[in-house]
Amino acid sequence: MSNSNVLVNDTVKLKVKFLDQDINGNQVEALMNLVNIKIVNSSEQTIVNTTATLLSGSEYFYNFTPTVPGAYAVTFTGSTNSTPSKTIVSRTNIYASTSTTEHRPTVTLRADERILFAPDLAPLYLDPEELVLIFPDASLIEIGEMIYHYSLEIKELYDLSDTIDGSTLPFTILEYIKAAAACELSRTYGFGGDDEHSLKLGDLEITNRSAPREVATRSNATTWCQIAASLRREVLAKKVSMKGVMPKGFPSSKTRTSGKRIDPLTGKYVYLSDVELYGPGRTVSVKDEPNFDRDLRQYD
Numbered sequence: 001m002s003n004s005n006v007l008v009n010d011t012v013k014l015k016v017k018f019l020d021q022d023i024n025g026n027q028v029e030a031l032m033n034l035v036n037i038k039i040v041n042s043s044e045q046t047i048v049n050t051t052a053t054l055l056s057g058s059e060y061f062y063n064f065t066p067t068v069p070g071a072y073a074v075t076f077t078g079s080t081n082s083t084p085s086k087t088i089v090s091r092t093n094i095y096a097s098t099s100t101t102e103h104r105p106t107v108t109l110r111a112d113e114r115i116l117f118a119p120d121l122a123p124l125y126l127d128p129e130e131l132v133l134i135f136p137d138a139s140l141i142e143i144g145e146m147i148y149h150y151s152l153e154i155k156e157l158y159d160l161s162d163t164i165d166g167s168t169l170p171f172t173i174l175e176y177i178k179a180a181a182a183c184e185l186s187r188t189y190g191f192g193g194d195d196e197h198s199l200k201l202g203d204l205e206i207t208n209r210s211a212p213r214e215v216a217t218r219s220n221a222t223t224w225c226q227i228a229a230s231l232r233r234e235v236l237a238k239k240v241s242m243k244g245v246m247p248k249g250f251p252s253s254k255t256r257t258s259g260k261r262i263d264p265l266t267g268k269y270v271y272l273s274d275v276e277l278y279g280p281g282r283t284v285s286v287k288d289e290p291n292f293d294r295d296l297r298q299y300d
Helices: 140-158 171-189 224-239 274-278
Strands: 005-007 012-017 019-021 027-029 032-041 046-051 053-056 059-064 070-080 087-097 196-201 204-209
Touching: 012 087, 032 059, 046 059, 059 070, 140 171, 140 224, 171 224
Parallel strands: 005 087
Antiparallel strands: 012 059, 019 027, 032 046, 032 070, 053 059, 070 087, 196 204
16 A cells, blocks of 8 residues: 555555755765654644654655544655755655545545646747737637747847847837737637628618728727737838948049040030030039039030
């Protein structure tokens, strides 16, 4: 019979093994100086308070015989012989039953509980708890999956490292992730508004459109999807900088073509020299020339 469930007037051998960690973090057996055992019943009355007996190495035991049915809390407390000394505590519960009455733990599951784990949902730049109040019918796993998809989009868009947890991201990015996840959830749970509502009664038809006639912005967005679309444009705009714009070099006098060029259609010189434009004996200095110097055609 296991230690957790015994019969009244039966002797049960309570054993404990003390373990510790060395400087490298490895688990090793702990050598104890003194080990005390304390047994308390369900009424918080102390039944046993004495020292345990060494079994071997770091294992200790105590033979206990319950005389009254009920629950008993067993606590082993030991101090190591290392310097400095450590105190290690081990706790367990036993339940003494009779041949007619069985005692069980008072706190039990009333129904089967399913526990889901999602260890691969990383990164999560937004806490799923923020959307639980908006979508109470959605589970945390479902909300977390939506946040994960858009967090991954931001990570790839900005080339973020794995150490970024989202606490240092700008407010606009976090709001975009929240709105985009809420947009996907609203498709399933129908919360957040539709783009159009229509009511028809005989010849009377009333249509209410929430979609803006122009591009959706923060000022005219009315649904989660419209808010997400407007915030996504802001997120993309913040990523673009002036590095993508290169000013074109202005032509200067150094790029001017020397010699005369004749237009084949008119038979006239294409570009006029200073002598032809201003007359002989007059020149124009470089500092007087305009910044955008392309010369003049004869027929300009």
